[in-house]
Amino acid sequence: MTLSSNPDRPRVDARQKVLGEALFAADQRVDNLLHAMTVPASIAKGRIRAIDSSAALKVPGVVRVMTFDDFADIRTTPASRGAYGQPGKGYQPMTGPDIVHRGEPVALVLAETLEAAIEGAESVSVEYDEAAEFTALMEQDGAEEESEVFTRLDHGDAEGAFAGAVHKVDVTYRHPQQHHNPIELISTTALFSEGKLRILEGTQWSSALAGGLAGMIGREPQSVRASSPYVGGGFGQKNGIQEQSALVARAATIMARPVKLVMPRGQLFHTASYRPRSLHHVRLAADADGKLAAGLYRTEQQNSRYDGYNPLFGETPPRMYGYPNWAGEDRVIRVDTQTPGHQRAPHEHPSSYATECALDELAHELGMDPVELRLANDTDTDPITGKPYSSRHLAECLRRGARMIDWGRRRREPGTLRAENGDRIGLGVACGNYKASMSPAIATLRLQANGVCRISLSGHEMGQGLRSVIAAELIEVLGVDPAKLDIRIGDTGLAPQMLTAGSWGTASVAPAARAAALKLRANLVELIGRDDFEGPAHVQLAKTRRPMLKVEIDTVPLGEGPQALDNLRRGLPVTTGPEYADFMAFSWIAHFAEVHVEPSTGRVRTRRFASVIDCGRVMNRRTTESQVKGGVVWAIGAALREIGETDPRYGRVLNNDLAEYLVPVNADIDWIDVEVIDEPDTRLNLSGVKGAGEVAMVGAAAAIANAVFNATGKRIRHLPIRIEDLLQGL
Amino acid sequence: MRAFSYSRPRTPEAAVAAFTDAGAGARYIAGGTTLFDLMKLNVERPTHLVDVSELHGTDLIETSGDVLRFGAGARMADIADDETIKREYPLLAESLWRAASQQLRNMASVGGNLLQRTRCPYFRNGAGGVYPCNKRDPRTGCAAIDGLDRGQAVLGTSDACTAVSPGDWPVALTALDADIVVLGPQGNRTIPIADFYLLPQDTPDREFSLEPGELVIEIRVPRTAAGRASTYHKVRDRESYAFALAAAAVALRIEGGQVRQAHIALGGIATKPWRSREAEAALRGKAPTRENALAAGRAALAGAKAGRHNGFKIDLAANTIADAISIAAERSAS
């Protein structure tokens, strides 16, 4: 079958969600439940001297107060929070008296009601021996630079080319700490059913949760089942085992009762992952025609003392344009903080912010239009490896986006375009890329003669619309009625579950669903002896008097072998890209922002945004556009609003709630126009899919910062750009 | 959050009696949008709640007489939506609908609004010994003064406290010389709004001149012709659902191109709702030109004192006053 362009279609679970029928992990009814609440450490570094639980135990309903004595035998493994798969890294709180970051749990109160658990937790008193000193921020004296340098990328003679160039910029950008704040808080429920320990947790990787927990608490991997029915916003914060997961699992085992913990938002700022602070030194050089001569990019990322979260800022920027010379290195700075982690476009967002702003500075220095500068450096091959890109429609994205935003209005001289009310108008552009990856997947597909169709598959629904992607392939190949479709994902009891992250979800499940549907169709064709039928497959099946057909398939991504499936089953990471044997594969995007800056206050309003995305075949126009709009909204937040403020004297995030951690509200968002380049990339996979969720955001914050410069003439080299940055001299 | 007992009387007298009976741990609760929040943060630990949200007659909105009368139990959303208020006192309506979110405004009462507590993060998030705070735990020190003080006040501060008085509605009421009618164990009294809020000085834990058990019954605003040419202009870090970085309540009476009467109060930058007689004096008798408006704005900030990160609020507030004067003057013309 040839690939068709998918028509506009509602999400398959839209109605369910609107009616509140989609039950998330913490919504599941569990009988005989104990509610848990954590006591967060009130110091940043030190050791517990004593814990007094007597007052807590007097609170009616409190059943038990657990401390590190109860959890001493939980093992820290490469699956533990903060290890990121690396032996010797990571940290599991409450396995000993030491405190390594503020807010880590120091006691777990179990009670018959949530209210009693909360009151109990507030009644526990903990005495500490506080460390004489600690370091909260990478700019402080006690920060320790790791000797190992990550992602050193050297290509040609960048230093030499830079030294010899006439037109150049040498700039440093700073990116703040940001917190995901998904609306679904992180919850863990542990119970026993069918002889297994069952974990209900909104996670992006239930196989690693089940397998990893088994290893940490000393159980057989087969005896743990993890279910993640829906994830209410993951964005990387729910990639793996949480600080709380093993504690709740162990507590349930000790108590021989189901235990549930929903971590309060205020504590999540310290127990869950976040995007760490980073610093970006960018040097770019070009000849007089705007041909890039060199790029030099050095970064520093703040990490905790113990985690294995690698800094990978340097991976994607050299792939944006035809840099003949490039030098990059990423470093880690360690301080006494909690474990950072992946947040939507984890490194690509900050690195595109820094490099795409620097490119805007170069365009200004050259006196060249920034769209022209980007087009002049377009390339079909990756400058670092020399391999061709599997597909790249970036130039078309730029041209279309420029038309959508009416780029011709832009004035080269900053501050000269004015609105009727005196606001300074600025237009800015920036581009982004994100690697096209895939994961292996395993699927069981069953079609009944009455039209009911059920598929069990690897993958997690995080609101990105994974179920709708799976549905699209089944509808196309088998003519299934979406109302009769039962899609089961996110549960290790049904299929091994891949990490659903890194924008590879769609590119992994669409080919798997398509392959399963094609196999089932082939079986049907064999049965009925013809392949020219139109309409739903189950109608043909009914004629054979067979009640149903069932197929099982597994898909292995391009370039991988059977080992990949084995790793998938064991909850180990398996992903591909961006480099493949014959090509490099990326999704691409161009963003255009129009901002209005009020001269009396420096207030910035993003009036219009135009984004054009090249993500391969579009599986669902609505969810794709919605991903891009969401990415743009997030970038408006990143550019103008978001910052986790840490007071270095305390090492604690001050603004740890949704009222004070500012994300955009509706009134901050005007027009966001999205167009898609719906060109299948069939060199990559059967479905022709690259990926949209992460690239959506890459470059978008830079487009805003560049627009702010165009409006005001001010280069603000940190985020967020706030009133105090622009107030003077407008 | 701790267990507490709860009662829901039907008359103001019964509410005061219930409060008095319950002793020192009693609190009134109306919409609960401040109180529950602080209970969850362990800043407030009441032992008894007297729910005043269903007291008879306290949801009054009376706009026809010589004084506007608002029952303490009236909802923010209802006054913000009142047609007479929107037309004749836009600053009152704007101070309400530019506050919080629609959901909060549907819950919150305008009486409870007067008594909301500061958003200083060291105050809110520091219970249980996390951050010292003179307002929360008297004489423990202030973490904000040498800390991340971007949001702190630049007017009315003391060595003990720089926390901003957060409300918008109280600023508009301050501009219009409102009176607060209260009922206490000793009976009724009327407190001019200028005396209702206290400067922190060395007792920042005392924010209001209310005595224990006193219940706010009503808010009264004298009618003024300046109401029509008025605005509550609020500048914040996002376009909605945020507290003010700087806000100005301005009401003007302009005759023959000259400002005859000016009411100017500031929010978001002071430790209490801040009436600026200096700005009013600077504007009186002048044409509301941009230059004069800016001069008035600067006059209001003459005594301002910046901390480490909040210096920008001085210029921002001066400009905000100027913008507000321009908006009010435009409304006078139309």
Ligand SMILES: Cc1cc2nc3c(=O)[nH]c(=O)nc-3n(C[C@H](O)[C@H](O)[C@H](O)COP(=O)(O)OP(=O)(O)OC[C@H]3O[C@@H](n4cnc5c(N)ncnc54)[C@H](O)[C@@H]3O)c2cc1C
């Ligand atoms: C996220 C968030 C954002 C907000 N944003 C804004 C904003 O931008 N601008 C703004 O102005 N406000 C804002 N607010 C504050 C909000 O307006 C107040 O919380 C609300 O007005 C309080 O009214 P309430 O009826 O809920 O008071 P409650 O919480 O019930 O009570 C508040 C206090 O007043 C006391 N009290 C209540 N009624 C009486 C009475 N009749 N007599 C004596 N004492 C009484 C209570 O004991 C308590 O101490 C925000 C609040 C939240 C939670």
